[in-house]
Amino acid sequence: MTLSLHMVTVDSTDPMPLAQWWAEQLGGQIEAEMGGWYIIVGLPGIAQKVSFQKVDETTSGKNRLHLDLSTQDLEGDTKRLLDAGAGLVQEHHMEQFSWNVFTDPDGNQFCVAQA
Known part of the structure; x- marks a missing residue:
């Protein structure tokens, strides 16, 4: 059995403005918003999506x-x-x-x- 990439998720203390920013930069649109803690952005021309999830605090240092x-x-x-x-x-x-x-x-x- 092989895995397939479904979505890349970005942590944020305030995910809606970040999701809106990325949707604008990538020509995508917000497809789903779950109570302000999880937002899914659909991207044109590809099946994968980018999501933004609320976390209590940001990670310090370079993201891996x-x-x-x-x-x-x-x-x-x-x-x-x-x-x-x-x-x-x-x-x-x-x-x-x-x-x-x-x-x-x-x-x-x-x-x-x-x-």
Whole structure:
């Protein structure tokens, strides 16, 4: 028997605003909201979803699991994400590969790479 990825869940002390922020950034929409403690965001074109669950306190330090996203316009989407409230942690440039590390409004890190 094999496992299949169903959903990636992000902990947050205030999950609704974070779910709304990610839905806007990924072109998704909130599909379900369970009493303010669990919100599911559906993403266009893929079966997997991202959810946001309420926790009593945030985890300090770098998150061990993060989203890796891709774009055709790294410079443009970097500006758009910063304007939307993301934080820029670091820019990386290798021979044929560039990516930036960001934080979302809750401080969770994620990466965006040039496709």
